[in-house]
Amino acid sequence: MTVATATGLVATVDVAHEGSAKRIGPRTDAADLRVWTGTPLRLALVVGRENADRAAASAAALGACADIVLTLAANGRESFIERATAIREADPDAVLIVAGSRDQNGVIDVVEALRAATAGRPKPPVVLIASDERTRARIAPSLAPLALEAIPGPTAALAREGIVARLRGMRRPAGDIVLRDEAVESAARAVAAADMRDTLVLDVSGASTSLALATPTGAVIALHSHLGVGTNADRVVARAGLDRVRRWVPRAVDGPALLERVFNRARWPDAVPATTLTLALEMALAREAVAHTLRDAERSGISVAPFRAARAIVCTGRIARFPRAAQCAIVAIDALETRGTTCLSREAPDALIAAGAIASRGSADIAGRIEPLAIAMTLWPRRAMTLTVSDATGTIEQRITRGAFLLMPTTGRVDLRVGGSAETASADALALGVIVDVRGRPLDLPQRDAERLPALARWHSALTALSSEGLV
Amino acid sequence: MSWRFADQRVRQSLPLGASQRAAVGQRVRAGEVVANGTTFGEPVRLLGARRLGVAPVDLPQVMRVPPGAELERGAIIARTGRRFARALSAPFDGRIVHVRANGDLEFAPVIDRWSVRAALDGVVMESTDWAITIEGAAWAIQGVVAYGPDAVGELTLAVDGRADELAPSRIDVRLRDRILIGGGRSAAEAIARAHACGVAGIVTGAVPAAGLRTLFGDEVSARGAAPVADTPTVLCLLGFGTSQLPAEVFSPFLPLVGARAAIHAASVRLFVFASSGVMAVPTIAPTLALAPDWGAVMPIEGSASPAHEVTFTSEVVANALETAVGTVPTGNLRTLEPV
Numbered sequence: 001m002t003v004a005t006a007t008g009l010v011a012t013v014d015v016a017h018e019g020s021a022k023r024i025g026p027r028t029d030a031a032d033l034r035v036w037t038g039t040p041l042r043l044a045l046v047v048g049r050e051n052a053d054r055a056a057a058s059a060a061a062l063g064a065c066a067d068i069v070l071t072l073a074a075n076g077r078e079s080f081i082e083r084a085t086a087i088r089e090a091d092p093d094a095v096l097i098v099a100g101s102r103d104q105n106g107v108i109d110v111v112e113a114l115r116a117a118t119a120g121r122p123k124p125p126v127v128l129i130a131s132d133e134r135t136r137a138r139i140a141p142s143l144a145p146l147a148l149e150a151i152p153g154p155t156a157a158l159a160r161e162g163i164v165a166r167l168r169g170m171r172r173p174a175g176d177i178v179l180r181d182e183a184v185e186s187a188a189r190a191v192a193a194a195d196m197r198d199t200l201v202l203d204v205s206g207a208s209t210s211l212a213l214a215t216p217t218g219a220v221i222a223l224h225s226h227l228g229v230g231t232n233a234d235r236v237v238a239r240a241g242l243d244r245v246r247r248w249v250p251r252a253v254d255g256p257a258l259l260e261r262v263f264n265r266a267r268w269p270d271a272v273p274a275t276t277l278t279l280a281l282e283m284a285l286a287r288e289a290v291a292h293t294l295r296d297a298e299r300s301g302i303s304v305a306p307f308r309a310a311r312a313i314v315c316t317g318r319i320a321r322f323p324r325a326a327q328c329a330i331v332a333i334d335a336l337e338t339r340g341t342t343c344l345s346r347e348a349p350d351a352l353i354a355a356g357a358i359a360s361r362g363s364a365d366i367a368g369r370i371e372p373l374a375i376a377m378t379l380w381p382r383r384a385m386t387l388t389v390s391d392a393t394g395t396i397e398q399r400i401t402r403g404a405f406l407l408m409p410t411t412g413r414v415d416l417r418v419g420g421s422a423e424t425a426s427a428d429a430l431a432l433g434v435i436v437d438v439r440g441r442p443l444d445l446p447q448r449d450a451e452r453l454p455a456l457a458r459w460h461s462a463l464t465a466l467s468s469e470g471l472v
Numbered sequence: 473m474s475w476r477f478a479d480q481r482v483r484q485s486l487p488l489g490a491s492q493r494a495a496v497g498q499r500v501r502a503g504e505v506v507a508n509g510t511t512f513g514e515p516v517r518l519l520g521a522r523r524l525g526v527a528p529v530d531l532p533q534v535m536r537v538p539p540g541a542e543l544e545r546g547a548i549i550a551r552t553g554r555r556f557a558r559a560l561s562a563p564f565d566g567r568i569v570h571v572r573a574n575g576d577l578e579f580a581p582v583i584d585r586w587s588v589r590a591a592l593d594g595v596v597m598e599s600t601d602w603a604i605t606i607e608g609a610a611w612a613i614q615g616v617v618a619y620g621p622d623a624v625g626e627l628t629l630a631v632d633g634r635a636d637e638l639a640p641s642r643i644d645v646r647l648r649d650r651i652l653i654g655g656g657r658s659a660a661e662a663i664a665r666a667h668a669c670g671v672a673g674i675v676t677g678a679v680p681a682a683g684l685r686t687l688f689g690d691e692v693s694a695r696g697a698a699p700v701a702d703t704p705t706v707l708c709l710l711g712f713g714t715s716q717l718p719a720e721v722f723s724p725f726l727p728l729v730g731a732r733a734a735i736h737a738a739s740v741r742l743f744v745f746a747s748s749g750v751m752a753v754p755t756i757a758p759t760l761a762l763a764p765d766w767g768a769v770m771p772i773e774g775s776a777s778p779a780h781e782v783t784f785t786s787e788v789v790a791n792a793l794e795t796a797v798g799t800v801p802t803g804n805l806r807t808l809e810p811v
Contacts, residue, residue: 080578081488081512081569088488089699116570116578117488120600142573234694256682260713261766263681266694267616267711272801274764274784281766323787467787 011361013178013354018206018230019269024354031176035357037065037207038171038179040226044070044092044125046110048099055301056130056153057098060160062293062300064167065181065208065224066094074099074106083113094126094170096163098153101135111142118146128166130159178357181210181224184316187356188214188222190366191314200310202290202332203353205317206230206269209289211297213307221306223297227289229282229318234266240288247445248284248334250456250466251277276467279322283331286319290335309339314370316353320346325373325431326407326463333376333435337443341416341425344373344435374407374432375416375425380440386419389434402438407463409433435463474757474808475613475724477748482592482736483605484622488512489567489586491542493599500590502734502745503624506604508587510542512569512580521575524550524558528575542567542582549577591622591736593745610743611728611750613709613721615675618737619688619697620705623651623673627725627733627744631655634722638662638676645669651733651742653725656716660686663704673705673735675742677715678769684712696737707735707742710760711769718758718771721808727751761797762804770797772805 011032012025023031043066047054054071061068070090072083095114099107111127118124124146129136130153140148151166152159168179180203188201192214203210205228212222227236237245242255242262249258261281265271273279294304313336315328322328328346332338347353351369358364377387379400387398392412410433416425439459446452460466486493490509500506521528535550537543543562551559562579570578594608630642630652638654640662647669654662654676660683666674681694687704688697694712697703709721731746759772764784777794779802784790790801 080515080517081580084570085488112570112572112578118602120602122600122602144573238691238693256680257713257767259681259685263694263712264762264766264769268762268766268804268806270803271762271766272784272788272790272803273766273786274788274790274801274804276786278764278766279786279788323789467785 011358013357015350015353015357016180017270022350024350033357033361034174034177035180035183035353036177037205038168038177038181039173041066041167041171042069042091042093043067043167044072044087044090044095044114046072046074046095046097046099046107046114048103048107049073049075050100052301053098053100053103055299056160057096058296058300059302060096060098060163060167062223062225062296062302063160063164065171065179065210065226066167067226072110074103074110076106076110080109080113080116083110084117087114087117092125094128094167096167097127097129097131097139099131099135101132104135104138107131107135107139108142111139115143115146126170128163130163178360180205180208180353181212181222182360183353183356184210184224185212185214185220185222185356186359186364187314187316187352187366188212189218189220190355190359190364191312191352191370192216193218194366195312197311198306199312199314200307200336201314201316201352201356202319202336203316204229204286204289204319204331207232209293211290211293211307213310221302223293223302223307225289225293225296227292229265229285229289230271231266231269233262233285236285236289236292237262239292245281245284245288247452248287248456249277249280250453250460251280252449252453253277279327280466282318283322283327286331287335294336305339308336310342311340312343312345313338313376314352315344315346321349324465325371326465329374329376329432329435330460330463330465333378333437334443337441338376338378338437339441340378341423342376342378343425343427344376345370346373347371372427372430374430374435375414375427376435376437377416377418377425378437378441379418380438387434387436388417388419390415391433398436400436400438402440404436404438405459405462406436407433408436432463474720475611475753477609477611477753479607479609480592480594480612480741480743481597481605481607482739482741483598483603484588484591484736485603485738486588486601487586489569490601491540493601494590494596494604496596496599498596499594500596500606501593502590502732502743504590505587506590506596506606507599508585510567510582511584511586512567513583515569515578515580516563517572518549518560518563518577518579520550520560520571520577523560524552526552526575528573531571531575537568539568539571549579589622589624591624591734592743593732609748610745611724611748612744613742615707615709615740615742616711617694617696618705618707618735618740619684619692620673620703620737621699622735622737623705624732624734625649625651625672627651627653627728627731629653629725629729634677634717634719638666638674640665643669643671647671651675651735653729655722657714658706659683663687663706667704671704673707675707675709675735677708677710677717678712679706679708681712705735705737707737707740711762713763714768716770718760718773718808720754720756720758724751724754757807760806760808761795761800762806764798764800764804772797772800
């Protein structure tokens, strides 16, 4: 296989989309690596009585992009039959058991139900047990003939990585495949190391959503879910509810009609949003996909504050391919509810994901794969303040009050100063300029259409994010 | 996704508690019971090996009935053959659900019975407590999504044309146990009426998504719905919203009317049990287009000019075809190939 280095040969990577693939690299005959979402992994969790057990198991699933199809508590009140029926219907590919020594009897009850439920299954589920050796030894006889794998407890970060690697291995059908979530993490690591600052790679594709926050030292916290704007668009609606998706569409559209569009999109891989309305729907789905992935993280005990306050955000996947850079920016800001000052960028189509795939096997050059879009500044000042922006055309002072959301277009190098504070920011040429967000956090959208639609229209027009054609 | 006569294979999952299953090699007809079993009530745990004074591994040797056996109250489950015998008997009418690793038994009352019917004429290839697999030859067409349980019945035309919507007024109890060909669109009202009239299932181009929520609950998705008792069976051939069946999809229904058919919901296929010579396979694979607003799926008919790059109103730039229904991005076109 061709191994890519910054100075040597460049690997060719096929980046799979929903129903097609794009080749990035010099070769035309074949690719060295393939980036793919991976085989969906249906994961059942069996957790102990401690909240930490449940959170740790959920966090491991979130890190491995596994679909949690069932969670059973060792101290649950379900009967043997109820548990066995639930497992049968959930039909998991793998079972992750995270429990302490106090949960031995409860776990044995669940495991017996698991054995009864999966009798006759052609491919029995893989059972991963994260518990102490004594507990494992007591549980093991109840599992036979199911295969058991001992894994470290996922409460420690290193151990969680081990579990994630094992679960990912089950999603990877071939050796030359780099899972998209792996590529996103490697890309985040590479960009953070190159820029020497904490970097969040925000990837929203048709089938998945990933957030990978990397530090310059190489540490990564990652969240992955099978929520997307394409083939998994219906999952976003199922999770968020139709109204939460609809609220982001800057036009009065009735729920049933919107649901039809979402369902058709889910069954139509790589469909093109030819109208402004369908593009606005994709943007709405992307916002909710990210928001719900973050919500899953919070439920798993992962702090999402560092994701919202990342110094640099690079958008990849479908959101990076929106026709206007402002569309990518507004989706990222709304979905993440960014805090502080952030440099927003987007990848050249599939380029950073391809680089991430290469980086996951060696080292990759990321130069020229990212387009800086804007400096996004989120503020909530007590009283009106002044923002000073200097660029190649001169210096502009902008008065900022609560509720404002505006774009200050810039040319060339940008320096930014906030009046009354020591906060400054600077960047080289930006595609958009400086986005000032004083809408407050959490970002609340009015409930009633009569108030919500003008607010959305104002925000979109502030960034020139949507053409009015097709929306009015 | 278009019509084809070929060997088909279906795998039918079984619920927990199978009692009887068709044997491997057995020939079955669609609609015949291939497995039956019981639904369990609240189970009790019986001390097995411990009560009998045997090691858990030795329990099978002293059991008088196998796991899964249905017993009357007081029936002997296991008994040691020593002089001072120890016995384990059924505390109530029920079934042995499971033998635990420690030699205890889960014993539960039977509160209901279920059966699974074959969705294909053919031969049983695999038979386990998990699933029954059947193979057989049939005409088949693949849909995009199916809702409800499997259905078997006589194929009946319920519309006049491929663009027609299934009208509730055309449905009555005389269509009981039939599978209706519902044209381009079937709304929730027509599906609900058909279900109330005892219609086995409906094959249609598209169903309004909101109507599906009415019929199958708010959890319904573009991939199907959670199994719930007493729901209609609907096979969507093209998508959601509105549609018009392509002639290559609709015309083959006409010679198949009156034949036995089955909808296998898990694999989203309609099988029709007619001879291979009843019609010729359509030679042209129909092309479908997703409407610009994604609210409908329509067939592309007539000629189309070659692809070229177009900037759409969303400002997305994509290759597109000039067709009779307008300029369509190639990404929004799909050809229905045979199953």
